[in-house]
Structures are given as structure tokens and as C-alpha cells.
Amino acid sequence: MDVRTICLGILTRADATGYEIKKRVEEGGYRPFVEASFGAIYPALNKLTKDRFVSVRAEAQEKRPDRKIYSITEAGRRAFVASLMKPLTEDRHRSPFAFAMLFADLLPEQHIAQMLDAYIAHTEQALAQLQQADAKPKSQREHFANGMSQAAYAATLEYLRSHRLNGETRTAEAAE
Amino acid sequence: MDVRTICLGILTRADATGYEIKKRVEEGGYRPFVEASFGAIYPALNKLTKDRFVSVRAEAQEKRPDRKIYSITEAGRRAFVASLMKPLTEDRHRSPFAFAMLFADLLPEQHIAQMLDAYIAHTEQALAQLQQADAKPKSQREHFANGMSQAAYAATLEYLRSHRLNGETRTAEAAE
DNA sequence: GTCGATCTATATCGGGCCAATATAGACTGC
DNA sequence: GCAGTCTATATTGGCCCGATATAGATCGAC
Numbered sequence: 001m002d003v004r005t006i007c008l009g010i011l012t013r014a015d016a017t018g019y020e021i022k023k024r025v026e027e028g029g030y031r032p033f034v035e036a037s038f039g040a041i042y043p044a045l046n047k048l049t050k051d052r053f054v055s056v057r058a059e060a061q062e063k064r065p066d067r068k069i070y071s072i073t074e075a076g077r078r079a080f081v082a083s084l085m086k087p088l089t090e091d092r093h094r095s096p097f098a099f100a101m102l103f104a105d106l107l108p109e110q111h112i113a114q115m116l117d118a119y120i121a122h123t124e125q126a127l128a129q130l131q132q133a134d135a136k137p138k139s140q141r142e143h144f145a146n147g148m149s150q151a152a153y154a155a156t157l158e159y160l161r162s163h164r165l166n167g168e169t170r171t172a173e174a175a176e
Numbered sequence: 177m178d179v180r181t182i183c184l185g186i187l188t189r190a191d192a193t194g195y196e197i198k199k200r201v202e203e204g205g206y207r208p209f210v211e212a213s214f215g216a217i218y219p220a221l222n223k224l225t226k227d228r229f230v231s232v233r234a235e236a237q238e239k240r241p242d243r244k245i246y247s248i249t250e251a252g253r254r255a256f257v258a259s260l261m262k263p264l265t266e267d268r269h270r271s272p273f274a275f276a277m278l279f280a281d282l283l284p285e286q287h288i289a290q291m292l293d294a295y296i297a298h299t300e301q302a303l304a305q306l307q308q309a310d311a312k313p314k315s316q317r318e319h320f321a322n323g324m325s326q327a328a329y330a331a332t333l334e335y336l337r338s339h340r341l342n343g344e345t346r347t348a349e350a351a352e
Numbered sequence: 353g354t355c356g357a358t359c360t361a362t363a364t365c366g367g368g369c370c371a372a373t374a375t376a377g378a379c380t381g382c
Numbered sequence: 383g384c385a386g387t388c389t390a391t392a393t394t395g396g397c398c399c400g401a402t403a404t405a406g407a408t409c410g411a412c
Contacts, residue, residue, distance in 0.1 A: 001272040002368070009279055019390050033274040037370050042392060044368095067390070081282055088272040088291065090298070095209040096177040096264040098321045102205060103185055105317065106257055115264065122266070141281065145274045148335050155331030159324050178397070195361050213399050218363060220397095243361070 001089065003040040004048055006030075008080040011054060011072040018042050018068065029133070029142035032126065032149060045070055053079050120160050127153040177265065179216040180224055182206075184256040187230060187248040194218050194244065205309070205318035208302065208325060221246055229255050296336050303329040 010021050010030075018041050025036050036044075045068075048054040053076030058066040072080070097119045104112050127150060134146045186197050186206075194217050201212050212220075221244075224230040229252035234242040248256070273295045280288050303326060310322045 001270065001275055006275070009275065012279065012282065017390070018392095029278060030275065032269050033271040035268065035270070035370090038390095038392080039371075039394085040369050077282075080279075084276045084279060084283060085287060088276060091269070091271045091273060092211065093208050093267070093269050093325075094177065094211070095267045097267060098209040098324060099177055099182070099185065099206070100260045100264060101321050102317050103188065103256075103260060106188065106253075107260060111261060141278050144339060145277050147339060148274060148332060149269075151331040151335035152328045155327040156324060159327035163320060163323060193361070194363095211399090214362085215364075215400070216398050 001034065003036045003044040004053075005080065005083050006034050006036050007041065007044050007048060007070075008053060008072060008076055008083075011070060012077060012080060015069050015071045017070065018045055021045075021070075029138065029146060031129075031133075033145065048076065052076075116160070116164060120157065123153055123157050123160070127157065177210060179212045179220040180229075181256065181259050182210050182212050183217060183220050183224060183246075184229060184248060184252055184259075187246060188253060188256060191245050191247045193246065194221055197221075197246075205314065205322060207305075207309075209321065224252065227255075228252075292336065292340060296333065299329055299333050299336070303333065 006025065007021055010016060010024050010028075016024065018038070021041055022036065022038060024030065025034055045054065045056075049056055049070075052073060054070045054072055056068050056070055058068050060066055097115065100107075100115060101112075130146055130150050130153065134143060134150070138146070182201065183197055186192060186200050186204075192200065194214070197217055198212065198214060200206065201210055221230065221232075225232055225246075228249060230246045230248055232244050232246055234244050236242055273291065276283075276291060277288075306322055306326050306329065310319065310326070314322070
């Protein structure tokens with residue numbers, strides 16, 4: 001799922017500037033499955049323009065750089081659908097936290113507890129955001145995708161809460 | 177969590193060649209939190225050698241290129257622990273599947289059903305592999321990390337099975 | 353028994369992407 | 383009135399993936 005495809009997908013819903021695309025990736029129903037940085041979006045839009053998959057119109061602004069508003073073309077729509085029809089690449093999950101947990105024996109116990117608390121807090125926050133986003137009326141598709149993420153986050157949280165790998169719990173479990 | 181750090185972590189457990197590091201990332205208790213390609217591992221090991229964080233000894237082999245066996249140095253151990261003590265970067269989840277689901281309206285219904293089936297099958301397989309890996313005796317840390325992944329996968333599966341976004345279910349849900 | 357496939361093992365390259373940085377005016381809160 | 387954040391574009395360095403190349407070993411199938 002390269003950034004060009006992500007841009008095309010977002011533009012199938014509405015025209016947007018590069019900046020708006022970035023915002024939609026972060027806030028829309030796309031979180032947390034996709035990400036894209038400015039350093040990827042702007043070159044992607046240039047390439048898409050060259051390939052005639054999007055068109056640009058510049059909106060002049062006083063004392064500011066022009067807003068470049070991108071629209072998807074018919075060729076772009078076809079290319080987008082074609083790329084979704086190709087076998088999808090696998091999901092990727094990367095967790096520096098889980099990796100660090102594997103080396104808990106090399107770290108101070110107190111620091112482990114801190115990392116765990118921070119991770120739990122962060123996951124709670126992400127889940128709350130998803131629930132909040134889901135409260136607004138949405139398309140069935142967005143609800144489906146959002147629910148899938150919520151399910152995974154909720155299960156992770158429950159697991160962490162009941163299996164806290166800190167001093168007290170370790171002692172308690174050993175005593176069972 | 178860059179590839180240099182991943183290499184250092186694996187080398188804290190045992191000496192290894194670049195090839196063996198790759199295998200351990202794929203098969204060990206590291207799946208599915210981390211990944212690294214050869215194109216990242218070999219340059220990472222060169223840089224680590226230059227920085228004196230690992231040392232190499234070449235094992236000559238007849239009619240084959242030398243096996244280059246890497247060992248972590250004391251400086252390497254210190255650098256590794258230091259990098260785990262720094263605030264960790266956030267987890268990243270990327271799902272081309274979930275992204276594609278958001279554009280279900282642009283795709284043939286039959287193709288959606290296929291993608292869903294493939295995704296479910298794939299997730300089942302990943303979960304089975306984790307369960308199998310967990311059956312062997314492991315350290316408590318590895319068990320903890322493995323369990324966290326299992327929880328997330330299992331919840332995702334359950335969600336997908338009960339919310340299948342295909343024709344029949346959609347009709348059935350609409351009738352409720 | 354021999355032929356294709358898979359495994360061990362190294363390495364490079366193009367292209368894609370992230371994080372940081374630069375620029376610059378407008379708006380918001382204190 | 384000024385600090386911080388927001389809109390908006392863009393570039394750069396460096397990291398990383400996927401594909402590709404090389405090459406002998408081993409192993410199962412037929």
C-alpha cells in the first residue's frame with residue numbers, strides 16, 4: 001500500500017490539497033491502518049500528476065503560497081481500483097514495546113513498570129479516540145474497519161491488565 | 177526500532193551470522209513485532225562493526241564464502257540497553273486489507289468476499305503459529321509477548337467472523 | 353540416480369519512505 | 383503583545399524493503 005495508492009483512495013472521496021490528505025490520513029476513518037508523511041505525499045502527488053492520475057488546479061492566495069487542489073481523474077480511478085484488485089500485501093505490525101519486553105531481564109524493574117504503564121495509557125487513549133470517531137454517523141465500511149481496530153486494542157488492553165509483567169504480579173503469580 | 181538495535185538485541189542472546197539473525201527475527205519469539213530484510217541487516221552489521229558494537233570472526237569454509245559470525249561487545253551491550261531506556265517510538269500497524277475495505281463500494285462484491293476469506297485464513301494461520309511456538313518451553317518474557325499478539329489476533333478473528341461484510345450478512349443484518 | 357527445489361550465506365541496488373527542517377503569514381489564547 | 387499553533391508547500395539525509403545475483407549443498411521425487 002504505497003503512498004500513491006493512499007492518495008488516490010482519499011481523492012476518490014473528495015478533492016484535497018497535500019496538507020488535507022495528510023490530515024485525513026491521521027483523523028479520518030483511515031487511522032490506524034495507514035500512515036503517510038509529507039515527505040512521501042508531495043512527491044507522490046507530483047508523480048500522480050505526471051502520470052495523469054490526478055489533476056491540479058492552483059488557487060491563488062494573497063501573501064501565501066498557492067493552494068494546489070488535487071482531483072482524481074478517470075484514469076486515476078481505474079488505476080486505484082486495479083491496485084485494490086491485485087493481491088494485497090500482508091499487514092505489518094511493529095511494536096518497539098513488545099520487543100523491549102523481550103529484554104526485560106536487561107532493564108531495571110522500575111523502568112519496565114514505567115514502560116508498561118505508558119503503553120497501557122497510550123493504548124487506552126487510542127481506543128478512546130476510535131470509540132469517539134465511531135460515535136459520529138459513518139458509512140458501514142468505516143464502522144466495520146473501526147470496529148476491527150477497536151476489537152484488537154480492547155483485547156490487548158485486557159491482556160496487559162491481567163498479565164502485568166511487573167514485580168508485584170510476578171510475585172503474586174509465583175505464589176499461586 | 178531500527179535494524180541496528182534489532183541486531184544488537186538478538187546478539188545479546190547468542191552469536192550469529194547475518195543469515196541467522198534474519199531467521200531468528202522470523203521464527204523466534206520476535207514475530208510479529210519486528211521485521212528486517214537482508215538489505216537492512218548486512219549494512220547494519222557493517223555499521224555496528226565500524227562502531228565497535230559488534231565484533232566479527234570469519235569462519236573459512238571450503239568452496240563457500242566465509243561465515244561471518246558476529247558477537248556483541250561490551251560497548252554494544254551498553255548501547256543496546258541505552259536505546260531501550262530511551263522513550264520508545266509508537267507501535268505501527270499497517271493494514272492494506274482494512275484500507276481496501278474502506279473502498280468496498282468501488283469493488284465487485286465477490287472480490288470483497290474473497291479478500292475477507294483470505295484475510296481470515298491468513299490470520300488463523302498466524303494465530304496457529306503463535307500457539308504452536310508458545311507450546312515449547314519459553315522464557316516468561318517471550319510467553320508474555322506471544323500472548324499479547326495472540327490476544328489481538330484472536331479478537332480480530334472473532335470480530336471478522338461475527339461481522340462478515342459480505343452480501344448475505346449484510347442482507348441478514350438489514351432484516352433485523 | 354538425477355533433476356528441480358529448497359537451503360545456507362553473502363551482498364548490492366533502485367526506489368520508497370520517514371523525520372527533521374525551512375519558510376511564512378494567520379489565527380488564538382493568555 | 384507575544385508565544386504557540388495552524389495552514390501550506392517543499393527538500394534532504396538516511397534508513398529500509400524487495401528484487402536480484404551468486405553458488406555450492408542437500409534432499410525428495412520420479
